[in-house]
Amino acid sequence: xxxxxxxxxxxxxxxxxxxxxxxxxxxxxxxxxxxxxxxxxxxxxxxxxxxxxxxxxxxxxxxxxxxxxxxxxxxxxxxxxxxxxxxxxxxxxxxxxxxxxxxxxxxxxxxxxxxxxxxxxxxxxxxxxxxxxxxxxxxxxxxxxxx
Amino acid sequence: xxxxxxxxxxxxxxxxxxxxxxxxxxxxxxxxxxxxxxxxxxxxxxxxxxxxxxxxxxxxxxxxxxxxxxxxxxxxxxxxxxxxxxxxxxxxxxxxxxxxxxxxxxxxxxxx
Numbered sequence: 001x002x003x004x005x006x007x008x009x010x011x012x013x014x015x016x017x018x019x020x021x022x023x024x025x026x027x028x029x030x031x032x033x034x035x036x037x038x039x040x041x042x043x044x045x046x047x048x049x050x051x052x053x054x055x056x057x058x059x060x061x062x063x064x065x066x067x068x069x070x071x072x073x074x075x076x077x078x079x080x081x082x083x084x085x086x087x088x089x090x091x092x093x094x095x096x097x098x099x100x101x102x103x104x105x106x107x108x109x110x111x112x113x114x115x116x117x118x119x120x121x122x123x124x125x126x127x128x129x130x131x132x133x134x135x136x137x138x139x140x141x142x143x144x145x146x147x
Numbered sequence: 148x149x150x151x152x153x154x155x156x157x158x159x160x161x162x163x164x165x166x167x168x169x170x171x172x173x174x175x176x177x178x179x180x181x182x183x184x185x186x187x188x189x190x191x192x193x194x195x196x197x198x199x200x201x202x203x204x205x206x207x208x209x210x211x212x213x214x215x216x217x218x219x220x221x222x223x224x225x226x227x228x229x230x231x232x233x234x235x236x237x238x239x240x241x242x243x244x245x246x247x248x249x250x251x252x253x254x255x256x257x258x259x
Contacts, residue, residue: 014170021201039232046203050169102176103208106240110204113239 006068011061012053020049027068032136040114047107048079048130056083073139082127157190164198167206190222193255197228225255
């Protein structure tokens with residue numbers, strides 16, 4: 001049974017988006033993910049942390065907590081902020097919904113597409129917690145073989 | 148991220164090295180808009196992604212923004228040397244409705 005975790009906090013600065021990608025991908029590489037799956041994790045974490053920078057703390061940088069966990073063959077990623085929260089979660093999840101012409105409104109769509117599970121809990125003026133779960137396809141196949 | 152811009156007739160080719168994300172997309176936007184603003188003769192934009200190792204939705208948004216400028220000039224947006232993982236992002240995003248992928252830069256440059 002494999003277990004590991006890593007918790008870090010950082011300010012919601014654009015430069016920390018790439019840092020969070022590197023950390024999450026390095027941590028995820030402890031599992032049997034393919035390069036393509038690691039790429040998907042990099043995109044998902046990038047979207048989650050970018051949302052903290054753009055939406056959670058639109059005026060001034062605030063704190064972002066990144067919690068990475070491995071339990072057995074599963075990677076769990078939590079991205080937590082104490083920012084302004086999401087007013088309408090269903091609207092935010094709508095593909096191509098964005099008020100900014102330079103943005104495609106695809107962040108949540110990519111997070112849902114590239115991870116096995118994605119859940120969001122959000123409260124206005126209290127913050128948002130995103131949980132993303134992913135298991136290597138090779139582990140899924142080998143567990144099926146055992147049955 | 149490093150950008151290398153080359154002008155060939157009415158075509159502007161931009162080679163993107165590194166990562167196009169929230170942190171780097173403002174520089175991508177301003178550098179290309181500056182070039183397009185200075186030269187109204189430029190009609191088409193080619194993105195060479197050979198050295199691009201990461202793009203997320205912020206980067207895709209920055210690309211879409213440049214399409215909006217180019218399409219006002221009746222130009223075309225083309226990507227060349229697209230790695231497989233980026234091709235998948237382009238497909239998922241719907242960007243391929245407005246951007247063509249060409250296998251080679253030579254082929255992409257035959258636009259006018």
